Amino acid sequence: MSHQYYRLPGGLVRALDGDTPFPAPEQALSTPNGLLAIGGDLSAERLLQAYKLGIFPWFSPGEPILWWSPNPRMVLFPAELKVSRSLAKRLRREDYEIRFDSAFEQVMLACASTAREGQDGTWITQDIMQGYLALHRMGYAHSAETWMDGQLVGGLYGVKLGNMFYGESMFHHVSDASKLALVHWVRHLEAQGCGMIDCQMNTSHLASLGAREISRLEFSQRLHELVHYPS
Template sequence: MHEHYYPLPGGPVLILDTKTPFPPLQQALTEPNGLIAIGGDLTAKRLLAAYRQGIFPWFSPGEPILWWSPDPRMVLFPEALNISRSLRKVMQQQPFDIRFNTDFKRVIQACAATPRPGQPGTWITDDMIAAYHQLHLMGYAHSVEAWQDEQLVGGCYGVKIGRMFYGESMFHHASNASKVAFAHLVQWLNAQQVGMIDCQMHTPLLASFGAYEIPRDRFIAQLNTLVQYDVT
């Protein structure tokens, strides 16, 4: 099979068709950090193959599908979850009804519609919403939701394969709603014996929960063990 590459300042990047497998992670560019392939599709088969190899899609509307595996990788080990004193006080007051997987599609749609500082649009396109909703129907994608007076006011979603979880996005329409939802998600994942949460990129919010960056080699080594628990 003849492979095609797209030239970039950081080096050539593999162009995927619907049958092209992902290249070895060693081919990921250092600039931009972790770009490993372009194109392909957003089928459940492709997405699951990507996550099993430590690769995720991230692109803007109008762009081709871009696939990434950055180095280092921001992760959170569930047993090391840090909940600040102020957030713990909020959780004790129980201002939200926390639910799991009751309205996945509304959660991802709300994540797509929420403005992000420094981002003119969203990377959660209609095709992405459809793709992750399919993963949800297959039992791989999960949402945790914060409800208040029967209104969805916050939440987050991600993909679970075996004992590995890949956090994707969160939103809030009420103060602390996404933080409380995320804390409950991590506690639930810990109870499910999930060993590592992929947070993809560094953010101050995730760092406040105890997430930190590890080398990609270490990330992949642990991922390879954790995804083996997938028996679906």
């Protein structure tokens, strides 16, 4: 089968069209972010194909759909979650409520609309919203939410396949609200037998919570074992 490619400064990138399969993740460009393919769609079927291979979409409005496989990969092993003394103290307060999957669309909208340092606009487009809402209806995409006085003040969303969770985005409107949701969610995942949480890119915030980088090869090997557990 012949495939079409885009020629970019770092090499060739597969063009996706219709049912064109994803290339193997190791064929991504040899840059840290690892651009792998361009095009395709954001249907639930295409997204699930991507996540089973450890590939995710990330692009700005006006750009074609871009698919990535970073090397190295930032991950959090649930047992390695770090909770600082101040965060542990905050967790013990009883002025908040944690819910799972009670406001998935609200969480996505909040992630899209929350301003972030160093970012102009959002990558969570309407097409992205529709794709992940479809995954949520199918039972694959989930949200963890922090509520205070009946208001959603922080949370995160992502995709769970088998014993693997892929974190996508998080937000907070109150200090530490996203961390509260994250800690409860990680503990929930660990209790369910989840073996690894994909954090995609390295940030100091994630590192402070215990996330670390592993190679694409190690990520793919672990992923292959984890995604085939029954959800």
